[in-house]
Amino acid sequence: MGAMQLRHFKLSFAGKLRNWELAAYELDQIKESFHDAATLYPGIPVADMTIMAEPVRRLGEAIQKKEPKKFAAAFSELTAACNGCHQAIGRGFIVIKVPTSSPFSNQVFEPAARP
Template sequence: MNRWIQTIPLIWALSWVSVAAADNHKDWRKDGTLEEKVAHIIQTLPSTANIMIEIGKRYQDLYWAAKLGKWEFAQYQVEEIEGLLEVLQITRPGRAASTQVFLDKGLTGFEAAFKSKDWNTFSRAFQNMHAQCMSCHIVNDHAFIVLPVAPAASSSLILNLPQK
């Protein structure tokens, strides 16, 4: 108990030191110049890798949603992939042209698949998307990133697949 009483003033003093130290840092959001604010905001934009991780998850979910006949959820994945790629075009202008090629060619066939709710129609659209993904990876010097034609699993709670 005596040791605890001796520790309380030390904790109190350290907390004040940390508060004082925090006050010495300028908050660029409030006090920064316009150039500083823009530079910091640009640094916080998601990288291509961040966006591709999200797209990869949706790629898996798309495949398994269709495989399980959850067509509305599958369609949602295509819409989200398209939206993520549009964000990529804004945040990474150097990849805008190759992303547009993918948007023009990689998502064709899904509308017919979702309308017909037919696995074979979906499978052709998905294989086309896979081929366009790989073409885009090659154009962007990332040919070493090879997607499976048929993802082995999905971690989506909505699909409720057993986890390995």
């Protein structure tokens, strides 16, 4: 789940800085991680993870349409759904939030200038 937290962070900054290509990549990685978690950790009830489906769908739509306000709203929904899932599986002590600063000084999150 540590990797998921990093993806959550990177998705947030990619969306905030309108790097839609990076945001789409990170969202795809998160979706793959959900699938992996359900497969690798059979103790996680799949029904609890379904609360992630709608926020993920909305994020994908916001990224595809390049809509920052809708992205921010959907990202907040995703964050709340993550915490809801943690509560549902007895891991309520794991609380995440929308990131406010970057621990990554070695990655550029702004989209690259195109010629």
